[in-house]
Amino acid sequence: MKPVLLLIAAVLCARADELARTLDDVARIASVMVDGDVCQRIVTARAEGYIIKGHPRDKWFGSDNYDVNHGPYIQTKKTLMRLARLNPAYYDVNLWMPIGESPRKIHVVIRNDREISQFWTFGTLVQDMIPEMREVLETDKRVTVRQKPGIVSVLAPVHNSLGDVVGLVEVVGREKPDAHENVK
Amino acid sequence: MVSPQRASLICGALLFVLPVRAAEIRLLPEYLRPDPFGAIVTEDRKNTAATEPAQVKLRVAKRGYASMQIVVYAEKPGSYRLRVTAPPPLEVDVFREWFHKMRSGGAYYPDALIPVSGTHESHIPNPDNRIENQKSEAYWLDVWVPAGASPGEYAIQVTLNADGKQAAARVPVTVLDANYPSDDVIAIDHNSYGSTWLPALYPKAAKQEDFYTSAELFRLIHAHHRIFYEHRGLYHQLGYGHAGKVAPEFAPELEGTGRNKRIANWNLFDRHYGPLLDGSAFANTRFGAKPIPFVYLPINPDWPASFLWWGEPGYEAEFVNVVSQMERHFREKGWTQTRFEMFFNHKKRYKGYPWDGDETRFEADLPYFAEYRRLLDKAVPGQSPVKFVFRADASWMLAEQARKQGGVIDFWVNAGTILSWYPDIVEMLKKRGDIVWIYSGTPEVAGPASAITFNPLRAWLWGIDGYIHWLAVSPGPDPWFRFDGGDTAMVYPGSRFGVEAPIPSIRLKAQRNCLQDLALLDTFKKTRPADWLKTEVSKRYNGLGPEDWWIAHPPITREPVQEWSNADIDSASRRSKARFNTLDANAWERVRRFLHELVTERK
Numbered sequence: 001m002k003p004v005l006l007l008i009a010a011v012l013c014a015r016a017d018e019l020a021r022t023l024d025d026v027a028r029i030a031s032v033m034v035d036g037d038v039c040q041r042i043v044t045a046r047a048e049g050y051i052i053k054g055h056p057r058d059k060w061f062g063s064d065n066y067d068v069n070h071g072p073y074i075q076t077k078k079t080l081m082r083l084a085r086l087n088p089a090y091y092d093v094n095l096w097m098p099i100g101e102s103p104r105k106i107h108v109v110i111r112n113d114r115e116i117s118q119f120w121t122f123g124t125l126v127q128d129m130i131p132e133m134r135e136v137l138e139t140d141k142r143v144t145v146r147q148k149p150g151i152v153s154v155l156a157p158v159h160n161s162l163g164d165v166v167g168l169v170e171v172v173g174r175e176k177p178d179a180h181e182n183v184k
Numbered sequence: 185m186v187s188p189q190r191a192s193l194i195c196g197a198l199l200f201v202l203p204v205r206a207a208e209i210r211l212l213p214e215y216l217r218p219d220p221f222g223a224i225v226t227e228d229r230k231n232t233a234a235t236e237p238a239q240v241k242l243r244v245a246k247r248g249y250a251s252m253q254i255v256v257y258a259e260k261p262g263s264y265r266l267r268v269t270a271p272p273p274l275e276v277d278v279f280r281e282w283f284h285k286m287r288s289g290g291a292y293y294p295d296a297l298i299p300v301s302g303t304h305e306s307h308i309p310n311p312d313n314r315i316e317n318q319k320s321e322a323y324w325l326d327v328w329v330p331a332g333a334s335p336g337e338y339a340i341q342v343t344l345n346a347d348g349k350q351a352a353a354r355v356p357v358t359v360l361d362a363n364y365p366s367d368d369v370i371a372i373d374h375n376s377y378g379s380t381w382l383p384a385l386y387p388k389a390a391k392q393e394d395f396y397t398s399a400e401l402f403r404l405i406h407a408h409h410r411i412f413y414e415h416r417g418l419y420h421q422l423g424y425g426h427a428g429k430v431a432p433e434f435a436p437e438l439e440g441t442g443r444n445k446r447i448a449n450w451n452l453f454d455r456h457y458g459p460l461l462d463g464s465a466f467a468n469t470r471f472g473a474k475p476i477p478f479v480y481l482p483i484n485p486d487w488p489a490s491f492l493w494w495g496e497p498g499y500e501a502e503f504v505n506v507v508s509q510m511e512r513h514f515r516e517k518g519w520t521q522t523r524f525e526m527f528f529n530h531k532k533r534y535k536g537y538p539w540d541g542d543e544t545r546f547e548a549d550l551p552y553f554a555e556y557r558r559l560l561d562k563a564v565p566g567q568s569p570v571k572f573v574f575r576a577d578a579s580w581m582l583a584e585q586a587r588k589q590g591g592v593i594d595f596w597v598n599a600g601t602i603l604s605w606y607p608d609i610v611e612m613l614k615k616r617g618d619i620v621w622i623y624s625g626t627p628e629v630a631g632p633a634s635a636i637t638f639n640p641l642r643a644w645l646w647g648i649d650g651y652i653h654w655l656a657v658s659p660g661p662d663p664w665f666r667f668d669g670g671d672t673a674m675v676y677p678g679s680r681f682g683v684e685a686p687i688p689s690i691r692l693k694a695q696r697n698c699l700q701d702l703a704l705l706d707t708f709k710k711t712r713p714a715d716w717l718k719t720e721v722s723k724r725y726n727g728l729g730p731e732d733w734w735i736a737h738p739p740i741t742r743e744p745v746q747e748w749s750n751a752d753i754d755s756a757s758r759r760s761k762a763r764f765n766t767l768d769a770n771a772w773e774r775v776r777r778f779l780h781e782l783v784t785e786r787k
Contacts, residue, residue, distance in 0.1 A: 057751035073538035113428040183378040183425040
């Protein structure tokens, strides 16, 4: 019995490694293709201000005032969608950007239509900085994350024209497609 | 206003008590909910008027229901047998009331209704409900009067056997010479999102392999439609996420891209929607097989056209190809009685798209709606018998949207609070021939039982078409012993009681009875001035006039919408809410009595 289990485990590991390699390839390309200057123009200054400032009597104030500039959003979203078509594997490419100063938070700016992410909490506007994301932003290197069973994310830096790392893409895939994830 | 002590006395007089040594029968009207210790829940005792009858008597038109409650009270623990019978052609449905223990405060409220047979054996305290010092069990009684019943006097017989003794009670039922109309004047909708909540509520059914393509999935979905239909309601289930992912059971399967994009397979869609759209899902119900009147389409910014082509010819080609194919399929199937809704539920905050489809707040988002109207009109032939509608759920800028989007949106679902500021907008939309609904949360069990009638009545008084419980199938992680209050649930999973389907609630029953009354009441507009009817009804309900249901143009409406906060909206609505916080348990009973007077006078 044991050799059979070992064989299954080996096959599963090999699949996960293959998915991780595929995602890493896409992430490498994404780092080149996603325009950080355009990304920096997506969230409106007004929306960002309200997210940071909040409202003393309205917990939804940041969400209700969340707004984006349509041109940069659409341009970037289409790039992410094209990146999600580079390979037939079941994966998505999401854009994350830091927000605020101290402590620095992070928020997903664009998600895509397979609705996969290892980090996004449904309905959350802004989240605490995720250590692996901080690592990408600080070291300018890709990081592979396997936090949830069956899901692999490769986080890759996004640069602007000054060479600054202004955000990151989460190239995230599932070993087994989930047709219902986040349809709620 | 009546003092709590006085209210308690009044409610005591309402109990029709038939004692035997071991246990006794107490009869209650539908709006006075019992607790498990022999009293009435506090909220139903508040503000009770002193003019109620001392005995439960039912008066009901044909093709409808009358309801009441039976309480079995016992000082000492013991078993009993309850028997309820009705003379033909009347039929009775009996439900045991579940006493939910509230997570906050630990009080008990009855709401979930477990179907039992007309002869039922049980024990006080009920071992399943686990209530320390429980003294009473309660039963909800639905009396169905078929259309063919003769007007006149009938009686329901209730007998109780406990400890070798027998007690009996008789409930007079007067069948009026009138029929509740088959069509409702107010559509009451119960909303839900996706199917992923079903496995948590029905773990046994979900164990089946490939659950999401199984007959079991569709049986459960249809069971939800059916329970709401049987209570004069509608059920909506949105099939896509905020970033455009469509669950397979909600849409036909697509293939190809650009000019070659097309529908490849209708199998799952037809299994899901076919019985709903031809009405066969409702065969063998008392109201008969009828197609559902409304349904969400899976259309969103990424379905059927890929957002990758947004603003390019490919987007239009994909959209028009597929939606045209849908129109053809629906026409060929004869699905022409349902309104197919193009509706955008996404919001920017969920990070899927750059505009708010739902509760739009920014002017720059409006052109997307106009573009989708253009695409829909291009896809659907003008003379098509298939009814496509463009629905928008509006709140912040509903007044501006209503003024600017005539001819674009034809189905408005508005935040009730904000619409209460704009009677002129309602008038404009109705003149245009648009469908107008409102939405809000569901009244919790910890309010007066009559609160469930507030929104249907408000819709009727405003002259609009419907009301939506924005989420009606989510009773929380433990509705039985740590209940959140039910503000997102009108039904409960029956699994705990061996029923692999949703079971109803007291609120659902009371809402149904209110809807049948409203439908009948509305028929009197043919013989009485509508304004007079509304005035009389409103007066009886809570002593107010129809104009008091509006707060026309409060100061907030002169501020830019983008500056409003939810706190501002709450402040602007405070005066309105204060008018309704004295609602008493008998509010609807007084309206019903007025209706019965009208019926009697007409004859």
